[in-house]
Amino acid sequence: MARLEKLFSHLENIKEQYFLKNRIAEENRQRENEAAVKIQRRFRGCQVRAYLRHLHKNATLIQKIWRGFTARELFRQRVNTAYFIMKMNFYNKMAVKIQQRWRGYYVRKYVHNYYARKRYLEGVAKKNDLIRRDLEEFAELQKRERERIALEKEEQEKNIQAQRLHFLLSTKQCPGVFNSPFRAEPDEMELRLRRVKPRSAPKERKTPKMTPDLSNLMPNRERLPPIHKKPQGPFRPALEVQQQRLRPLEPSLRVATSITALEEAREELKRQEWRTRVIDQTFLPFSNASQNKRYESLIHTITPFEQVAYGTKHFREEPKECCQGKKPFKTVFTTCHVFDKFGRLYSNAGNIV
Amino acid sequence: MTMSQRQVLQVFETYQKARTQFVQMVAELATRPQNIETLQNAGVMSLLRPLLLDAVPTIQQTAALALGRLANYNDDLAEAVVKGDILPQLVYSLAEQNRFYKKAAAFVLRAVAKHSPELAQAVVDCGALDALVISLEEFDPGVKEAAAWALGNIARHNGKLSQAVVDAGVVPLLVLCIQEPEIALKRVAASALSDIAKHSPELAQTVVDTGAIAHLAQVILNPDAKLKRQVFSALSQIAKHTVDVAEMVVEAEIFPAALACLKDPDEYVRKNVTTLIREITKHTPELSQIIVNVGGVAAVVDYLGDSKGNVRLPGIMMLGYVAAHSENLAMAVIVSKGVPQLAICLEEEQEDHIKAATAWAFGQIGRHTPEHARAVAVVNVFPKLLNLYLDTKSSEDLQVKAKKALKSILQKCTYLPALEPLLYEAPSNILKHVICQFSKVLPHDSKARRLFVTSGGLKKVQEIKAEPGSAIQEYINAINSCYPEEIVSSSERFFFNRYYSPGYSEALLERIENYQPI
Numbered sequence: 001m002a003r004l005e006k007l008f009s010h011l012e013n014i015k016e017q018y019f020l021k022n023r024i025a026e027e028n029r030q031r032e033n034e035a036a037v038k039i040q041r042r043f044r045g046c047q048v049r050a051y052l053r054h055l056h057k058n059a060t061l062i063q064k065i066w067r068g069f070t071a072r073e074l075f076r077q078r079v080n081t082a083y084f085i086m087k088m089n090f091y092n093k094m095a096v097k098i099q100q101r102w103r104g105y106y107v108r109k110y111v112h113n114y115y116a117r118k119r120y121l122e123g124v125a126k127k128n129d130l131i132r133r134d135l136e137e138f139a140e141l142q143k144r145e146r147e148r149i150a151l152e153k154e155e156q157e158k159n160i161q162a163q164r165l166h167f168l169l170s171t172k173q174c175p176g177v178f179n180s181p182f183r184a185e186p187d188e189m190e191l192r193l194r195r196v197k198p199r200s201a202p203k204e205r206k207t208p209k210m211t212p213d214l215s216n217l218m219p220n221r222e223r224l225p226p227i228h229k230k231p232q233g234p235f236r237p238a239l240e241v242q243q244q245r246l247r248p249l250e251p252s253l254r255v256a257t258s259i260t261a262l263e264e265a266r267e268e269l270k271r272q273e274w275r276t277r278v279i280d281q282t283f284l285p286f287s288n289a290s291q292n293k294r295y296e297s298l299i300h301t302i303t304p305f306e307q308v309a310y311g312t313k314h315f316r317e318e319p320k321e322c323c324q325g326k327k328p329f330k331t332v333f334t335t336c337h338v339f340d341k342f343g344r345l346y347s348n349a350g351n352i353v
Numbered sequence: 354m355t356m357s358q359r360q361v362l363q364v365f366e367t368y369q370k371a372r373t374q375f376v377q378m379v380a381e382l383a384t385r386p387q388n389i390e391t392l393q394n395a396g397v398m399s400l401l402r403p404l405l406l407d408a409v410p411t412i413q414q415t416a417a418l419a420l421g422r423l424a425n426y427n428d429d430l431a432e433a434v435v436k437g438d439i440l441p442q443l444v445y446s447l448a449e450q451n452r453f454y455k456k457a458a459a460f461v462l463r464a465v466a467k468h469s470p471e472l473a474q475a476v477v478d479c480g481a482l483d484a485l486v487i488s489l490e491e492f493d494p495g496v497k498e499a500a501a502w503a504l505g506n507i508a509r510h511n512g513k514l515s516q517a518v519v520d521a522g523v524v525p526l527l528v529l530c531i532q533e534p535e536i537a538l539k540r541v542a543a544s545a546l547s548d549i550a551k552h553s554p555e556l557a558q559t560v561v562d563t564g565a566i567a568h569l570a571q572v573i574l575n576p577d578a579k580l581k582r583q584v585f586s587a588l589s590q591i592a593k594h595t596v597d598v599a600e601m602v603v604e605a606e607i608f609p610a611a612l613a614c615l616k617d618p619d620e621y622v623r624k625n626v627t628t629l630i631r632e633i634t635k636h637t638p639e640l641s642q643i644i645v646n647v648g649g650v651a652a653v654v655d656y657l658g659d660s661k662g663n664v665r666l667p668g669i670m671m672l673g674y675v676a677a678h679s680e681n682l683a684m685a686v687i688v689s690k691g692v693p694q695l696a697i698c699l700e701e702e703q704e705d706h707i708k709a710a711t712a713w714a715f716g717q718i719g720r721h722t723p724e725h726a727r728a729v730a731v732v733n734v735f736p737k738l739l740n741l742y743l744d745t746k747s748s749e750d751l752q753v754k755a756k757k758a759l760k761s762i763l764q765k766c767t768y769l770p771a772l773e774p775l776l777y778e779a780p781s782n783i784l785k786h787v788i789c790q791f792s793k794v795l796p797h798d799s800k801a802r803r804l805f806v807t808s809g810g811l812k813k814v815q816e817i818k819a820e821p822g823s824a825i826q827e828y829i830n831a832i833n834s835c836y837p838e839e840i841v842s843s844s845e846r847f848f849f850n851r852y853y854s855p856g857y858s859e860a861l862l863e864r865i866e867n868y869q870p871i
Contacts, residue, residue: 117681124645124685131612131648132655139616146618225362 166198383422417457428468447484459499470510482521489526505545512552547587554594570605578619585625593632624664631671638678650689673714680721709751716758730771792831835870
């Protein structure tokens with residue numbers, strides 16, 4: 001209770017104090033309020049700022065990461081394109097190099113080949129030389145040929161001349177025109193005259209000319225009467241006369257065969273044998289089959305049809321003494337010319353049918 | 354037979370003998386030209402005409418022969434033959450009579466047809482073509498020869514007559530004739546084919562279609578000269594029209610056998626071979642190439658060396674044609690020593706048309722590259738060409754060709770020693786090109802500059818008067834800029850003294866050589 005009494009004594013103090021403190025507090029209220037507001041203001045600001053800072057920091061972080069991400073992508077792309085461009089440049093340069101080489105090669109080989117042209121011109125020059133040489137040789141040959149022919153012709157002419165002048169040949173008694181005694185040796189013409197045979201009578205020339213047209217000689221009109229008064233006999237038709245005149249040689253068989261016909265035939269046979277016979281053994285089929293065969297004659301016949309030995313194995317008896325010294329039997333007979341000209345003569349005399 | 358009968362028949366005998374003698378004498382007299390006038394005045398035509406219808410065949414034939422010889426001589430008589438209505442009778446009997454008469458009748462037709470196209474047309478109009486074709490199918494070679502000759506004479510004049518002859522179906526028969534062994538027949542058949550083919554490409558094609566080329570080619574190796582003339586003439590007439598035909602001629606493998614004929618002793622054979630080669634090379638570079646490869650150019654150059662006069666013309670033209678196609682072929686011509694030979698031709702020949710052809714050939718050779726121009730310049734041909742151009746006596750054609758050749762060669766020529774003489778003599782239109790060439794060469798060659806000064810060329814160039822701004826002035830400026838100024842602008846006398854003094858100042862020449870033009 002003491003405390004209570006103390007407390008009630010203090011009560012007035014306390015009330016005063018209370019009112020004092022309230023008055024002081026009331027006086028300081030504005031100031032303290034403002035201070036508190038200030039402090040709160042500051043503190044809230046800091047708070048918000050810290051919060052904003054936090055937000056900013058996070059946003060920056062996100063943006064940073066994002067930007068880094070996209071930039072790296074871009075960068076990678078750029079690196080790729082740069083690499084690609086580098087590669088393309090490189091390839092282009094290499095392609096240019098290839099094309100350069102190829103174009104040079106192509107032009108030099110196909111469009112204007114200097115060495116081929118050079119070779120061609122050299123070839124042309126060589127060919128020209130060859131041709132020139134060949135043509136010259138050919139011309140030489142031709143010239144020589146012509147000269148030879150001319151010389152031969154001249155020879156021929158001179159020979160014909162000599163033939164015609166054969167009577168000018170000099171004799172022992174009388175020297176000819178070309179063999180003057182004052183010359184050292186006879187003239188060339190004289191020698192030619194000695195060499196050449198005199199020309200025989202002009203041979204009947206076989207007409208290589210066309211046969212005169214016989215229809216001219218036989219107009220199919222009325223013939224004029226003959227010019228001669230006395231008829232001269234039945235004439236042969238002109239065609240026959242012509243045929244007779246121009247008939248070629250018809251030698252008989254004996255004349256036509258040459259003298260050595262037999263020898264020639266033997267030679268021919270020999271040659272043939274030499275050519276064709278390859279094996280010397282004759283072909284004997286089934287060699288033993290016919291060796292001992294005897295011909296067995298028919299019962300109905302009486303004459304033996306064997307092979308007679310005479311005529312094949314031996315011809316005649318041994319040569320007798322009376323035949324010794326005599327000439328052998330001739331196998332060639334002289335021909336008789338009785339029927340050579342039968343039917344081939346111009347006249348019909350003797351053709352007794 | 355009574356006396357009076359015999360006497361009557363005697364009269365007829367005498368008359369026949371008289372007729373035979375008359376006709377034979379006339380035929381003999383007609384062989385000599387001096388008698389023909391007298392014969393004509395004596396009225397021989399009217400007398401011979403009834404003898405053509407005589408009963409005796411010998412008189413008919415001899416009368417036809419005499420008529421033929423008369424008509425052969427000149428064209429008045431030939432016209433008289435036509436006007437006298439003799440041709441239908443001849444044509445009629447051409448189909449009927451024996452071969453002597455056919456020969457004589459064909460001789461008359463050929464003699465009439467050879468003079469002019471009108472007479473040939475008259476011969477065709479009376480139906481001679483069919484009769485002649487029938488004669489061509491005969492066996493006797495003499496008749497075939499006469500018929501072929503007549504057809505050749507008809508076809509010679511112009512294309513229409515040739516077409517008429519071809520329409521009658523003559524060409525296969527002529528080709529058969531060429532294969533016959535008789536040389537005269539081959540000759541005449543080849544000449545007839547040549548006359549037919551020469552007018553137009555269609556006719557040449559017709560001749561080729563019957564396979565004529567192969568047979569003509571076989572005949573080339575025959576030794577007879579006149580035959581070879583005709584064969585080569587025929588081949589060249591065929592080949593001249595189109596490329597295809599020329600190719601077919603070449604495919605018949607006539608080269609190198611034809612080149613051997615270039616050494617034939619007969620002049621006209623050689624000329625015809627060269628004409629053939631010219632016609633072939635004219636068409637395309639490939640054909641010229643074939644000829645060059647086979648050595649034809651060398652053979653033709655030798656031919657030019659061997660021959661003289663008018664016959665050189667085809668050879669010169671052939672070289673020109675070959676060189677004109679391409680520069681390869683022109684170089685081949687140069688390599689075959691064609692240029693010195695052409696220079697000799699230019700020197701020796703007097704005729705204007707041959708000189709014109711030579712000038713043209715030079716132009717074709719030299720116009721391709723500086724190498725070619727140099728080859729042409731080396732044989733010293735520029736002064737001659739210039740003289741031909743400036744000579745008042747040369748024909749127009751020659752002047753034009755010489756000028757063209759000079760211009761085209763000069764535009765490529767870099768061989769200065771040959772250009773120098775031209776500085777002095779050339780007229781201004783040629784001088785322009787010469788100066789142009791100098792202005793191209795001098796800036797690059799110091800030795801040439803030195804030579805140019807010592808030979809007096811620079812002095813000459815200074816003397817040329819040219820309008821400022823013209824092309825010549827530009828060239829002169831270009832030349833002047835190659836030299837140091839003192840040389841160019843020094844006085845005439847200074848130059849004169851310097852030039853004619855024996856030792857041209859060495860220092861000056863050194864300076865010229867070391868001077869580098871800008």
